[in-house]
Amino acid sequence: MKSKKVKAFAPATVANVAVGFDILGFALSNIGEVASLEKIENRPEVYLKPVKGFATLPLDPLKNTATAGLVRLIQEKKLSYGFNVDLEKSIPIGSGLGGSAASAVATIVAANFFLKNKLTLSEMLDYASTGEAVASGSQHADNVGPCLYGGLVLIQGLPEVLISKIKTPSSLRCIILLPDITIYTKDARKLLQPQVTMAQMIEQSANLAGFVLGCQTGQFLLIKRSLRDVIIEPQRAALIPGFKSLQAAALAAGALGCSISGSGPAIFALAANQQQALSIKKNLLKTAKQENVKLKNLWISNISTKGAHLLTGRTGLV
Amino acid sequence: MKSKKVKAFAPATVANVAVGFDILGFALSNIGEVASLEKIENRPEVYLKPVKGFATLPLDPLKNTATAGLVRLIQEKKLSYGFNVDLEKSIPIGSGLGGSAASAVATIVAANFFLKNKLTLSEMLDYASTGEAVASGSQHADNVGPCLYGGLVLIQGLPEVLISKIKTPSSLRCIILLPDITIYTKDARKLLQPQVTMAQMIEQSANLAGFVLGCQTGQFLLIKRSLRDVIIEPQRAALIPGFKSLQAAALAAGALGCSISGSGPAIFALAANQQQALSIKKNLLKTAKQENVKLKNLWISNISTKGAHLLTGRTGLV
Numbered sequence: 149m150k151s152k153k154v155k156a157f158a159p160a161t162v163a164n165v166a167v168g169f170d171i172l173g174f175a176l177s178n179i180g181e182v183a184s185l186e187k188i189e190n191r192p193e194v195y196l197k198p199v200k201g202f203a204t205l206p207l208d209p210l211k212n213t214a215t216a217g218l219v220r221l222i223q224e225k226k227l228s229y230g231f232n233v234d235l236e237k238s239i240p241i242g243s244g245l246g247g248s249a250a251s252a253v254a255t256i257v258a259a260n261f262f263l264k265n266k267l268t269l270s271e272m273l274d275y276a277s278t279g280e281a282v283a284s285g286s287q288h289a290d291n292v293g294p295c296l297y298g299g300l301v302l303i304q305g306l307p308e309v310l311i312s313k314i315k316t317p318s319s320l321r322c323i324i325l326l327p328d329i330t331i332y333t334k335d336a337r338k339l340l341q342p343q344v345t346m347a348q349m350i351e352q353s354a355n356l357a358g359f360v361l362g363c364q365t366g367q368f369l370l371i372k373r374s375l376r377d378v379i380i381e382p383q384r385a386a387l388i389p390g391f392k393s394l395q396a397a398a399l400a401a402g403a404l405g406c407s408i409s410g411s412g413p414a415i416f417a418l419a420a421n422q423q424q425a426l427s428i429k430k431n432l433l434k435t436a437k438q439e440n441v442k443l444k445n446l447w448i449s450n451i452s453t454k455g456a457h458l459l460t461g462r463t464g465l466v
Numbered sequence: 467m468k469s470k471k472v473k474a475f476a477p478a479t480v481a482n483v484a485v486g487f488d489i490l491g492f493a494l495s496n497i498g499e500v501a502s503l504e505k506i507e508n509r510p511e512v513y514l515k516p517v518k519g520f521a522t523l524p525l526d527p528l529k530n531t532a533t534a535g536l537v538r539l540i541q542e543k544k545l546s547y548g549f550n551v552d553l554e555k556s557i558p559i560g561s562g563l564g565g566s567a568a569s570a571v572a573t574i575v576a577a578n579f580f581l582k583n584k585l586t587l588s589e590m591l592d593y594a595s596t597g598e599a600v601a602s603g604s605q606h607a608d609n610v611g612p613c614l615y616g617g618l619v620l621i622q623g624l625p626e627v628l629i630s631k632i633k634t635p636s637s638l639r640c641i642i643l644l645p646d647i648t649i650y651t652k653d654a655r656k657l658l659q660p661q662v663t664m665a666q667m668i669e670q671s672a673n674l675a676g677f678v679l680g681c682q683t684g685q686f687l688l689i690k691r692s693l694r695d696v697i698i699e700p701q702r703a704a705l706i707p708g709f710k711s712l713q714a715a716a717l718a719a720g721a722l723g724c725s726i727s728g729s730g731p732a733i734f735a736l737a738a739n740q741q742q743a744l745s746i747k748k749n750l751l752k753t754a755k756q757e758n759v760k761l762k763n764l765w766i767s768n769i770s771t772k773g774a775h776l777l778t779g780r781t782g783l784v
Contacts, residue, residue, distance in 0.1 A: 169664075171672040302679060304672040304691065312679055312688060343661040346487075349670075349697075354489040354622040356671055357678045361620060361630055364682050370630060373622065379667075 153186045154261045158254035158456035159298070160239045161246035162322065162416045163290035166377040166407035167356040171303050173246070173294035176322060177452035180295075181247065182459065183214065183254035184234040187262055192222045193230040202237050209233075213283045214251035217275035218259055231259065240444060242330035244410035246291030250456075252279025253295045257456045272296055273309060283333070291410065298455030300363060316451045317366045321425035323417040324409065324449060325394060325432050328442040331387055336411030339387070344379050351378050368404060368420045375405025375418065388413045390439035397435035401428040422448070471504045472579045476572035476774035477616070478557045479564035480640065480734045481608040484695040484725035485674040489621050491564070491612035494640060495770035499565065500777065501532065501572035502552040505580055510540045511548040520555050527551075528600075532569035535597035536577055549577065558762060560648035562728035564609030568774075570597025571613045575774045590614055591627060601651070609728065616773030618681060634769045635684045639743035641735040642727065642767060643712060643750050646760040649705055654729030657705070662697050669696050686722060686738045693723025693736065706731045708757035715753035719746040740766070 159180040165172040188195075194209040209215035214235050222230060233255055239247030253276045260267045267275075276292045293303045293311045302312045344352075358374030361367070385391045388408065398406035398417035402424045406417035417432070419425035425448045436443055477498040481491040506513075512527040527533035532553050540548060551573055557565030571594045578585045585593075594610045611621045611629045618632045662670075676692030679685070703709045706726065716724035716735040720742045724735035735750070737743035743766045754761055 168671065168675065170668045171675060302672065302675045304676050306669055306672075310676075310688075310691060312676060312685075314679060340664065343663055344667055345661055346658065349662055349667050350488045351624055352667075353486065353671060353674055354620065354624075356675055357486065357489060357620050358622050358628075358630060360675045360678050361632060361682060364679060367630075370628075373628060 153184060154258045155182055155184045155459040156254045156258035156456060157182050157459050158250040158257065158295050159452055160250060161291045161294045162324075163246060163294075163410040164380065164408070165300070165359070166375050166381065166405055167352060167359050168302070169380050170288060170290050170305075172300070173290045173303065174300040174316070174322070175294045175298045175452040175455060176245070176324065176449040178447060178449045179238055179245070181239060181250040181254045182236040183251065183258050184236075185255065185258040185262070186232040186234070188230040188232060190228060191230045192227050194218050194222065194233060195231070196233045196235070199235045199237055202241065204241075211282060213248035213279040214255050215279065216282045217252050217277070217279035218255050220278050221256065221259060221275045225263065229262070240326070240330075242332050243326055243444075244331060244408065244412040244414040245324070245326070246295055246410060248283035249276065249280045249291030249295050252276040253292055253456045255279070257296070257458065261458060269296065269311070270309070273311065277309075294455070296455050299453045300451055302360070314360055314363050315366075316363045317368070317420070319421040320451055321419040321422055322449045322451060323398065323403070323419060323425050323428050323432065323446070325415045325436070325446045326444040327388060327390070327413045327415075328444045329389070329413050331412045333411045336384055336387065340380065340383055348379050371418070372404040375407070377407050381407050384408055384412060388415065390436065390441040391415065393435050393439050394432055394441065397431040398428050401431040403428050471502060472576045473500055473502045473777040474572045474576035474774060475500050475777050476568040476575065476613050477770055478568060479609045479612045480642075481564060481612075481728040482698065482726070483618070483677070484693050484699065484723055485670060485677050486620070487698050488606060488608050488623075490618070491608045491621065492618040492634070492640070493612045493616045493770040493773060494563070494642065494767040496765060496767045497556055497563070499557060499568040499572045500554040501569065501576050503573060503576040503580070504550040504552070506548040506550060508546060509548045510545050512536050512540065513548075513550050515550070515552045517553045517555055520559065522559075531566035531597040531601045532573050533597070534600045535570050535593035535595070536573050538596050539574065539577060539593045543581065547580070558644070558648075560650050561644055561762075562649060562726065562730040562732040563642070563644070564613055564728060566601035567594065567598045567609030567613050570594040571610055571774045573597070575614070575776065579776060587614065587629070588627070591629065612773070614773050617771045618769055620678070632678055632681050633684075634681045635686065635738070637739040638769055639737040639740055640767045640769060641716070641721070641737060641743055641746050641750065642763070642765055643733045643754070644761065644763040645706060645708070645731045645733070646762045647707070647731050649730045651729045654702055654705065658698065658701055666697050689736070690722040693725070695725050699725050702726055702730060706733065708754065708759040709733065711753050711757050712750055712759065715749040716746050719749040721746050
């Protein structure tokens with residue numbers, strides 16, 4: 149019996165990672181979006197069900213990040229069939245955790261099942277990026293890339309998009325603190341100066357290279373020394389009440405680094421191991437209370453080496 | 467019998483490496499400077515012999531890159547003795563191959579013998595950088611670092627200098643073309659715009675991260691895709707007659723990349739192996755002739771994993 153309905157999971161992601169504005173991102177393991185696709189025979193169209201808890205999301209498939217890429221896929225691959233899309237979102241909108249990217253990736257990964265897995269990762273990246281562009285105003289793969297590939301990835305944009313995996317130490321943990329405010333990527337981008345000084349570029353470049361090398365070779369001291377954003381974070385920190393205190397709290401508890409996830413307001417910190425992550429979480433909770441920062445959530449995650457994937461069994465393939 | 471005279475070799479280096487302005491450099495294997503140090507008991511002073519073939523070099527030890535660090539070393543370590551320094555230079559001045567850095571490193575490495583090798587690499591880097599500052603006007607370790615440590619290195623400058631080694635594929639070759647002109651680092655620095663656009667920074671950052679990852683993991687395709695300077699080279703290329711044609715010739719012969727070594731006029735190209743290096747060399751020679759570019763030299767080198775070191779035997783320890 150042919151399956152007519154498929155579910156795919158796509159993880160939340162941390163883009164920029166302090167030192168890799170628009171070019172680095174990694175996948176989280178405990179949170180993400182699930183897209184259920186039901187095939188509609190002989191009707192190459194896309195229908196999106198209202199998303200529970202996300203009443204403001206547009207239902208026009210061309211205007212929703214989850215489905216814009218799907219529409220393009222159907223057109224370009226000249227599919228004879230279409231999809232009913234049911235989205236279970238758990239990443240809050242405007243959180244800086246790549247929710248729109250994850251929605252876009254989940255639908256494409258699910259759709260690939262009906263195309264007999266013939267889409268390459270590059271093609272899926274491209275279609276999912278179409279969706280992401282609906283949300284951010286331009287096609288960036290810094291969330292879509294790690295969401296689809298898993299792990300920590302480098303995204304090179306020119307002349308064509310290339311995703312390269314960077315190893316990370318297996319004990320590495322990420323602490324995510326999500327304040328109860330919303331920041332839209334479009335707005336956060338407008339804040340940024342269009343130029344940087346040569347001195348800033350040199351320092352940030354050295355940090356970037358040190359972070360990549362430190363992750364790939366498992367040198368925690370090098371990661372710690374390098375994970376410091378001298379360009380973007382100073383321009384955006386004011387958007388997040390209490391950021392400086394929270395960052396100081398994470399660093400005081402031994403964090404390898406602490407900065408803004410994507411365009412925020414989520415804050416991420418990296419820890420060398422679970423024990424350190426627990427100390428950081430504790431210190432962040434204490435400081436959030438002191439600073440009257442209301443939290444939506446605060447949790448510890450691995451860097452997930454698994455990217456978006458089909459769900460099977462009870463919650464998956466039906 | 468105690469040795470009273472010691473020789474040290476310090477290699478020529480390629481700084482910047484297209485994508486790592488002020489933060490990347492690697493050591494060459496076939497060319498460098500040799501410093502002979504003779505101990506002067508009970509006289510903590512430095513005397514520099516006139517350097518054969520380099521009549522314009524200052525002989526005041528505080529003004530010569532080879533000896534300024536040595537003077538500081540004697541003062542700070544409160545040595546009771548001094549040195550007669552004899553320098554055999556083979557790296558032309560103003561070539562972009564780290565000649566002044568190599569001179570500074572060679573004397574410090576030789577001096578370390580008399581200090582019973584008690585200087586750490588960091589200390590030697592610091593003293594050699596004092597010498598380098600005499601030549602370039604500021605203390606940069608992008609030549610001194612790879613010269614002292616060997617191999618391809620990342621130089622992080624802030625808050626304190628840290629050198630990290632980056633692996634390179636063992637078959638990697640470097641082709642160096644040295645045109646018969648002189649460029650002074652101070653002048654080449656004045657040419658540079660003090661700011662870069664965010665778009666340039668993102669592209670260059672992605673290239674830098676890709677190059678570091680490609681070298682460390684031995685991915686030639688990633689190295690090739692990444693070794694492209696969109697910021698510094700476009701501003702400096704005009705200083706080197708025929709640069710664009712020479713670069714095109716190297717790339718046409720399969721080079722992984724081709725750019726300016728340090729502040730030039732030396733041009734470097736990287737090749738995946740010796741055979742490719744020979745093709746590149748041939749094409750460069752042909753193009754230099756066509757473009758009427760007079761050459762001082764053109765040669766193929768390994769990336770030397772060995773940094774500056776004492777010379778022993780016939781040409782070394784006396």
